[in-house]
Amino acid sequence: MKVEIPLSRGxxxxxxxxxxxxxxxxxxxxxxxxxxxxxxxxEEVGRIPYRVINKADPTYRCCVYRERAIVQERVRLALxxxxxxxxxxxxxxxxxxxxxxxxxxxTHEIVRVIPEACEKCPSKAFRxxxxxxxxxxxxxxxxxxxxxxxxxxxxxxxxxDKCIRCGLCEKACPYxxxxxxxxxxxxxxxxxxxxxxxxxxxxxxxxxCVRCGMCIVACPFGAIADESxxxxxxxxxxxxxxxxxxxxPAFVGQFGPFVSPGQxxxxxxxxxxxxxFEVAFGADVATVEESEEWYKKVIVEKQPFLGTSCCPxxxxxxxxxxxxxxxxxxxxxTPMATAGKRVKERFPEARVTFIGPCTAKxxxxxxPELDPYIDFVITFEELxxxxxxxxxxxxxxxxxxxxxxxxGSGRNYAVCGGVAAALKMQIEHHHPEASVVVASADSLAxxxxxxxxxLSKELEANLIEGMACPGGCVGGPGILSPIRxxxxxxxxxxxxxxxxxxxxxxxxxxxxE
Amino acid sequence: xxxxIVCVGTDCSYKGGLQIYDFLEHDPSLEGRxxxxxxxxxxRACKPDNAPLVSVNGxxxxxxxxxxxxxxxxEG
Ligand code: FES
Numbered sequence: 001m002k003v004e005i006p007l008s009r010g011x012x013x014x015x016x017x018x019x020x021x022x023x024x025x026x027x028x029x030x031x032x033x034x035x036x037x038x039x040x041x042x043e044e045v046g047r048i049p050y051r052v053i054n055k056a057d058p059t060y061r062c063c064v065y066r067e068r069a070i071v072q073e074r075v076r077l078a079l080x081x082x083x084x085x086x087x088x089x090x091x092x093x094x095x096x097x098x099x100x101x102x103x104x105x106x107t108h109e110i111v112r113v114i115p116e117a118c119e120k121c122p123s124k125a126f127r128x129x130x131x132x133x134x135x136x137x138x139x140x141x142x143x144x145x146x147x148x149x150x151x152x153x154x155x156x157x158x159x160x161d162k163c164i165r166c167g168l169c170e171k172a173c174p175y176x177x178x179x180x181x182x183x184x185x186x187x188x189x190x191x192x193x194x195x196x197x198x199x200x201x202x203x204x205x206x207x208x209c210v211r212c213g214m215c216i217v218a219c220p221f222g223a224i225a226d227e228s229x230x231x232x233x234x235x236x237x238x239x240x241x242x243x244x245x246x247x248x249p250a251f252v253g254q255f256g257p258f259v260s261p262g263q264x265x266x267x268x269x270x271x272x273x274x275x276x277f278e279v280a281f282g283a284d285v286a287t288v289e290e291s292e293e294w295y296k297k298v299i300v301e302k303q304p305f306l307g308t309s310c311c312p313x314x315x316x317x318x319x320x321x322x323x324x325x326x327x328x329x330x331x332x333x334t335p336m337a338t339a340g341k342r343v344k345e346r347f348p349e350a351r352v353t354f355i356g357p358c359t360a361k362x363x364x365x366x367x368p369e370l371d372p373y374i375d376f377v378i379t380f381e382e383l384x385x386x387x388x389x390x391x392x393x394x395x396x397x398x399x400x401x402x403x404x405x406x407x408g409s410g411r412n413y414a415v416c417g418g419v420a421a422a423l424k425m426q427i428e429h430h431h432p433e434a435s436v437v438v439a440s441a442d443s444l445a446x447x448x449x450x451x452x453x454x455l456s457k458e459l460e461a462n463l464i465e466g467m468a469c470p471g472g473c474v475g476g477p478g479i480l481s482p483i484r485x486x487x488x489x490x491x492x493x494x495x496x497x498x499x500x501x502x503x504x505x506x507x508x509x510x511x512x513e
Numbered sequence: 514x515x516x517x518i519v520c521v522g523t524d525c526s527y528k529g530g531l532q533i534y535d536f537l538e539h540d541p542s543l544e545g546r547x548x549x550x551x552x553x554x555x556x557r558a559c560k561p562d563n564a565p566l567v568s569v570n571g572x573x574x575x576x577x578x579x580x581x582x583x584x585x586x587x588e589g
Pocket of ligand 1: 393520521522523524525526553554555556557558559560564565566
């Protein structure tokens with residue numbers, strides 16, 4: 001883990017509370033009611049804001065009406081409803097007919113600002129706070145090259161129109177009275193996709209956005225959320241469609257220290273999935289393919305390095321920002337796609353749900369070449385809401401054996417550095433003469449720096465691993481467990497696997513020999 | 514000693530029970546003052562909307578928050 005994990009991650013904040021309440025309400029509705037009954041669904045959807053915000057006086061905002069209006073938008077996003085233009089327009093269930101079907105309904109713009117919830121935080125603004133002692137020297141005003149200070153009654157104030165945001169005053173103040181305000185969403189965004197609309201609210205540039213979801217968990221007002229489709233997934237389960245689940249390697253430890261990986265798998269089966277597999281199997285396949293790709297490109301063709309392909313947000317960023325260098329990033333499918341493909345080959349009638357920590361995969365599965373392999377993508381947080389709605393208590397279930405032969409190195413894909421380690425092990429096994437030099441980064445900003453340094457040959461590495469989330473997938477926006485704890489659990493699970501490397505996987509016929 | 518039992522059933526965990534447990538387990542000022550234990554779902558007392566549940570000296574707190582639990586512990 002290289003980047004610092006924001007302290008706020010893993011806390012149970014009021015923001016988390018509201019989001020989860022909305023998820024549970026929706027999961028309950030579709031678990032219990034028949035989705036063909038349009039008038040009932042409409043009525044119930046309209047009630048959700050009143051259930052979630054059920055006090056007479058406001059708790060979070062100016063009034064309960066605004067609180068409910070915001071919850072209403074959350075409900076719409078959680079249902080996968082299309083974006084509406086104009087504010088506060090119409091009932092929550094508007095357009096619901098279009099999404100009441102057991103199939104994919106999302107668009108590519110899965111990360112969305114809820115304008116009603118955005119508090120228009122100042123962006124890169126310097127302000128004088130109450131720490132100011134109104135000192136006689138007031139060095140702040142003297143160092144300012146833009147003469148941006150107004151001195152009213154000895155209390156300095158910064159004129160935003162004149163300020164050039166150099167930060168000198170902040171450094172000069174002996175009382176730390178000047179602070180830089182920034183938007184948490186924009187700071188969290190590694191691709192600088194967040195700007196402001198005319199009203200000063202955050203808005204997302206979808207040409208830049210790679211759907212990593214970091215802004216969603218960074219906004220303390222919960223003004224950004226991702227579209228979901230767990231409601232449609234429940235509809236498919238209730239329709240008796242043959243559903244199969246594949247769970248991302250980060251699932252281990254997500255339900256806390258008292259729930260074993262086997263109990264999570266058992267819980268998923270209990271929901272009505274025919275079977276559940278570990279995506280880590282797809283990771284083993286990716287390890288085999290990508291190691292050969294590495295050997296061919298780096299050793300045979302003398303390409304300087306190969307970038308890993310398992311994190312769609314990192315791949316997306318690398319391809320968008322460095323289009324000429326796209327060849328340097330692996331063309332292998334992500335483990336999700338490989339695992340989904342494999343399930344569909346074995347069970348042609350299957351519909352596949354990917355359950356993971358990731359929002360980028362919600363968008364990735366819409367790509368035409370992956371569309372046939374993955375039907376639904378949901379997060380761990382959404383899965384937990386369905387367990388609650390279905391009254392499944394994981395701690396009470398008998399744990400199941402592991403889901404198929406998977407290597408320890410594949411299970412470690414969820415942790416920063418795990419992908420490159422698996423590849424290195426595989427390459428060194430098959431090509432002992434090759435020297436693999438690894439570099440890895442987590443968070444998109446660090447990934448970009450790493451990639452730039454690799455391109456300018458400043459970085460001596462021929463295998464570079466990029467992960468958009470802090471600590472790897474285990475720090476994704478859809479997680480339940482604090483990042484460090486889950487990392488420890490994953491590493492333990494990986495160590496206890498019956499074999500360590502992808503080439504030992506008996507289910508991989510083509511072992512890259 | 515105050516007996517504190519935190520439900521770690523799925524509903525309670527999802528609504529913040531695990532974070533309460535985690536705090537109680539690690540807070541040095543509570544050391545020697547509480548007997549901390551976990552329970553599986555308290556007989557579905559979490560339904561429909563009471564999670565998370567924590568019991569302090571046999572008294573069950575619904576929709577528990579850390580503040581509520583700490584206050585109950587202080588009362589004894
Ligand atoms: S899960 Fe805690 S009381 Fe039911």
